[in-house]
Amino acid sequence: MASRTPVPPESPRQVGRSPVGFPGQPSDTRLPGRPTALEAKQIEEQKAEQKRYELIQAQRQAEIVAAQAKGKGDAAREEAKGVAEALRIKGEAEAAYNAKVASSLTPVLIQQQYLARWDGKLPQYSLGGNVVPFIQLPGTAGEGGRR
Helix, strand or coil: CCCCCCCCCCCHHHCCCCCCCCCCCCCCCCCCCCCCHHHHHHHHHHHHHHHHHHHHHHHHHHHHHHHHHHHHHHHHHHHHHHHHHHHHHHHHHHHHHHHHHHHHCCHHHHHHHHHHHCCCCCCCCCCCCCCCCCCCCCCCCCCCCCC
């Protein structure tokens, strides 16, 4: 029989590799720069985990933006309610004031206020003649009239 060359014992660096020295077989079956199937699976799992993390972060960010928008909307609604309530109260107060003033006004009081503001000049009318408008003064009503 022909003598065979002895196969050297495997070193720890060569575990998982083809033994060196067999004709036609490379010493390492992996291509340089290409991951093994296990490494590729781990890389894909890491990528998937990264995508899940990014999705969770995007959802949290969307929730924050939605909460901020809701808060701004609630604040604007409350501000509008406050303005509406203030206008309603102001309107009620003005209505009450107008009712008091209207109930206290009499024709004599109105005529006194008119005379207090009068500058003494008679209105200028062009009525077709030398007509002087008749102004009734308080206390003179009914006096000096025709009998």
